[in-house]
Amino acid sequence: MKILFIISSTHVGNTRKIAEAMAKNAPVTIAEIDSASEPDLRDYDIVGLGSGIYFGKHDAKIIEFAENLSDKSAPYMFVFSTSGTGNFDKNNKPLIDLLKSKNKIVLGSFGCKAFDKFGPFKLVGGINKGRPNEDDYNKARIFMESVMQKYKEAAK
Numbered sequence: 001m002k003i004l005f006i007i008s009s010t011h012v013g014n015t016r017k018i019a020e021a022m023a024k025n026a027p028v029t030i031a032e033i034d035s036a037s038e039p040d041l042r043d044y045d046i047v048g049l050g051s052g053i054y055f056g057k058h059d060a061k062i063i064e065f066a067e068n069l070s071d072k073s074a075p076y077m078f079v080f081s082t083s084g085t086g087n088f089d090k091n092n093k094p095l096i097d098l099l100k101s102k103n104k105i106v107l108g109s110f111g112c113k114a115f116d117k118f119g120p121f122k123l124v125g126g127i128n129k130g131r132p133n134e135d136d137y138n139k140a141r142i143f144m145e146s147v148m149q150k151y152k153e154a155a156k
């Protein structure tokens, strides 16, 4: 099995930390959305898209990437995010809906609260200090196992 994460983690690197936890026991390559060489999605069984939530949405580059996906590439995908609120059901839904509209099978959705020092939060030294934490990393690893299991069942 080969898995690719395409991430954007521009605020303080929270999403990258979660991506690295997910990748710990899984055959994952992590690529930044900005990286010079564009990966060939056909080389991967599962592609995960993740970023921080900025003004209620995934990074615009991640959304643009999803908008440009062809119907044929990367049928099995999943979505993750980190955010100040940690309300990932709400935050991830637009990207999940977009992927479904591109005929992708979305194997899961993950998110957690994470350190946020944007705007007014900077004045108080940021919120959610210490997040993501060990508990978040464990949940991320368990989530990744469930994604791989779902892939095995779906791709039989």
Ligand SMILES: Cc1cc2nc3c(=O)[nH]c(=O)nc-3n(C[C@H](O)[C@H](O)[C@H](O)COP(=O)(O)O)c2cc1C
Pocket (backbone or CB within 6 Å): 008, 009, 010, 011, 012, 013, 014, 015, 016, 051, 052, 053, 054, 055, 056, 057, 082, 083, 084, 085, 086, 113, 114, 115, 116, 117, 118
């Ligand atoms: C410009 C900006 C806008 C943000 N907007 C939101 C938001 O609308 N909702 C939220 O819950 N968190 C928001 N945050 C907090 C980030 O989602 C959070 O810190 C996230 O973990 C950043 O991920 P990253 O370090 O991987 O970029 C915002 C942060 C920045 C810098």
